[in-house]
Amino acid sequence: MLLEALLQQDFLSPDERRDLQFKRLKATLKRVYEHVPFYRTRLEERQITPDALTSLDELSTLPFTTRDDLLDHYPFGLLSVPREELLRIQASSGTKGRAKIIGYTRHDLSLWSEVSARSLLCMGIQPGDLLVNAYNYGLFTGGLGIHSGAELLGVTVVPTSTGNTRRQVTLLHDLQATALGCTPSYALVIGETMAAMGIEATSLRYGIFGAEPWTEAIRQQIESRLGLSGFDLYGLSEIIGPGVAVECPASRDEARRSGTRFLHVFEDHFYPEIISANGDPLPPGQEGELVLTTLTREGMPLLRYRTGDICSLHTAPCACGRTLMRISQIKGRTDDMLILRGINVYPTEIERVLMSLPELSPYYYIVIERQQSLDSVTVEVELADPDASPDAHQQLQETIGTLLLNASGLHFSVQLHRYGTLPRSEGKTTHIIDKRERGK
Template sequence: MPILEPAIETLDRKQLERLQLERLQALFERMRDGNDFCRERFGSSAAPRTLADLPALPFTKKSDLRDAYPLKMLQVPIEQLARIHASSGTSGVPTIGPYTKRDLEIFADVNARSLASGGAQPGDLFQVSWGYGLFTGGLGMHGGAERLGACVIPASSGNTARQMQLLETLPIAGIGCTPSYAVLLAERFESEGRRPLALRYLIAGAEAWTPQMRDDIERRLGVTATNIYGLTEIIGPGVAQECPEAKNGLHIQEDHFLPEIIDPATLEPVPDGTRGELVITTLTREAMPVLRYRTGDLTSIRREKCSCGRTTARMAWVTGRVDDMLVIRGINVFPTAIEELLLGFADLTPNYQIIVERPPNGLDELRVEIEHRSAEDGIDHRALETRVATKLAEFLLVSLTIDIKPPGTLTRVEAGKAKRVDDRR
């Protein structure tokens, strides 16, 4: 796939790091004097002289954003804002994502780069099946597709019959959606014996998923599927995007987002290639930049040049969030690890639900419901259930039960994000 901005995306790493340092220093000065909230937090910190000074600066945590709700961290007069997005907060306080006009330009730029990397070209019909609204996904990808010169079909989420009709009748080349919605579309097309007219590529994100699920989506929809990463606190989608050439990590748009990986327990930086928590500094955001934001996402980064030609750092597929980790009888279990193992069984579909219960007599129970591919009556699932449970227990080090159901039994999410875990404790 052509690289949209080679001057940045293939920039020599020394030059890239020089650019990052200049931007970091300017950001630090701007933030320190920008508002009382930041002055109080970083007022006494020394300005970074090199990128190696970054770990001396304080982290920003999700709880800091809650404390700063709604706009205590704003760095510009409110009249300079051009848009506000928000993400739902687990404790009832949403995270506010304010943008200046310049921030929206950057948002469009990084999404345009991401779409180009995923296979999009100017002139393509591109269907955005992420939700439009406070969620950053729909409008974020919309802006990127327009910036690239594509023709956008703002389908938003839900209304699958209409989405399929559009995909079947218009020469739509690409679609952006959640991975669970991609699976739902694949199933519906298969079960109705229909297919998209001209779909070539699919860009999915906003949920934790795995390369195994990506391969399944590719095979069933006959597309090239890639992973896009982002979060409201940073900008929305477009922070990083997988390249189909290497399919070996997501390129971080490093001229705007400076990544670090830390050990979430000690908070110390870890070497490249080691898994830890992703921390991002927004180098260019105007409205509400964040310094060393702890994303909670577990991944690793590598910085050698990619076979696609890009020199930007690549992050591995997120294996889970620090918050999503389930602790079952003292053992740490990530939902994505369960998904990866389940999809190793050819007879199972990517529709699954993880249920954790605490019975009155004590020990936590882990159960996974998953659908069989075949709808034939009279299949005895017990042997397969035992095999799957044994394999998972071997890798996860925790015993569990597997409940295999006929296809189409589990609830599908048509709008919003799939909820894979039902923790009833």
């Protein structure tokens, strides 16, 4: 019964959903107009009143909300309820070290559990599955977000949080875990540790992987090391946390065949748009910045929040039967995009090239330095074979350079390392080491 109720929203007819979305958008608009001075001012400037909205299409007349708006109203300036009505505060650090404060009421936490549970269900996870949840618990929304969804669903949750990888492996094995949640880079570390300990977790079936961009090549690596099916999960604390969009098994199969990944958006709660760099709405299929409007958030609703994440929106039906629109896999963030000698490069493109070569391990870093006013980029990557020496692979080094040049139009220096010598990460990984800032 609970399962049916949770699933129902995924299969609404498009008309039913649009009606629901419009009703919810109007209620949200009313809420922020009445309770959030920041929005009231912005709406009044545009002479928009909540009642005036006549269709969903007019959403594009509403003002954007940016990360800076959140920072400027730190800590509680964007709340639409008194602080005392919040049950939770999560925070994520902004680019300049300042924290974005996100408030959740009891209603919001229950909504979060719902979309998190629907995400797990969408992957195929069922009540009675056993999840080792190695996402970080705390202010970062990964741990507590997946946790609440799993408990709502009736999954047995082992809240290991990050760290102590040998203990993670022991618990995966001894408790016969059927699901593992963590960042894709930590999944690689767990797989490596598992091999080093001589332990197999043959019970594993589902991997819940998100919080950082990852390629199909990395998926293959993780799946073969851990013997599970890995699913992409997308979310951000400003909107709710994990549970904004998720991959279904049909989409996963499609991605493994075609290399293109799609995730269903829980658009009954989070309305997605794609915009160009100058803020114009883009049609389905075109790549741009993802913008999300919360339709049901109570404590801190956001209108047209510019996520900074780059993807495209797709309306084609999915083989799983869900009527939820899909976004393509997040290619990177607007602020992750490297501009090197005037050329735009996303780290995921570099990863795709590296991971197409079976000689390389999945551990790599992109190091950027400024030399005589020109950016120089070095890719540092490990060999996959533990016995291989970098000295014997000069040819491979040249091949990588050529492939990267073809893919990006940029010259990369390539440094090969022995397997196991580059640093591993337990949480969100950054593959970029940008020394340009410091060098100034």
